[in-house]
Amino acid sequence: MLTHRPVLVMEMPEQLNSVEAQTFMQEFEPLLDSPRPRIVFDCSEVRHVDRAAVAMILHCLEEAMKCDGDLKLAALSAESDAVLELKRVFESFATSDAAVRSFNSVPAVRVLQNAPFCANNFGESGALKKAS
Numbered sequence: 387m388l389t390h391r392p393v394l395v396m397e398m399p400e401q402l403n404s405v406e407a408q409t410f411m412q413e414f415e416p417l418l419d420s421p422r423p424r425i426v427f428d429c430s431e432v433r434h435v436d437r438a439a440v441a442m443i444l445h446c447l448e449e450a451m452k453c454d455g456d457l458k459l460a461a462l463s464a465e466s467d468a469v470l471e472l473k474r475v476f477e478s479f480a481t482s483d484a485a486v487r488s489f490n491s492v493p494a495v496r497v498l499q500n501a502p503f504c505a506n507n508f509g510e511s512g513a514l515k516k517a518s
Contacts, residue, residue: 393424393485394417396425396427400433404438420453425450426457428461443459457476458485460485
């Protein structure tokens with residue numbers, strides 16, 4: 387079954403810790419309501435990742451896969467041992483554009499950088515823009 391659903395690129399916060407992970411999960415779950423979600427977590431701004439955040443990201447992958455979707459990571463820094471754990475499980479790419487292209491040229495939608503994570507802005511007109 388082929389789908390033409392766009393790839394969502396979500397920019398992750400600078401500090402990804404247990405408090406941020408709980409908040410993020412509440413905002414991530416509505417994305418799973420669509421069939422075959424295709425999501426890229428852009429980690430270019432992330433400077434700190436703790437174990438709780440790693441568990442949260444792994445949970446996001448599991449949930450996307452349950453919906454016959456996928457989750458990929460982009461722009462991971464090598465500053466944390468936790469990142470090494472993520473690279474073993476996820477497809478990771480140097481840039482979010484490369485991650486989007488890995489979804490077989492499906493059009494991308496980027497969540498605005500100043501949006502609080504992602505889900506709060508999906509119902510608003512103009513909250514999403516195409517990735518370059």
